[in-house]
Amino acid sequence: MAEQTSLSGLTEQQAKEFHEQFKITYTAFVGIAAVVHLFVLAANPWF
Numbered sequence: 001m002a003e004q005t006s007l008s009g010l011t012e013q014q015a016k017e018f019h020e021q022f023k024i025t026y027t028a029f030v031g032i033a034a035v036v037h038l039f040v041l042a043a044n045p046w047f
Contacts (some may be wrong), residue, residue: 006015
C-alpha cells in the first residue's frame with residue numbers, strides 16, 4: 001500500500017522535517033527583527 005500524503009503532497013516524515021527547519025528559520029527571523037527594532041528605537045526614540 002502506498003504512503004498516504006496530505007493536501008500538500010508531503011508524507012508525514014517530510015512534513016515533520018519541514019516543520020523542524022521552519023521552526024529554526026522562523027525563530028531566527030523573529031530574533032533578528034527584534035534586534036533591529038531595538039536598534040531603531042535606540043537611534044530614534046519616539047518618547
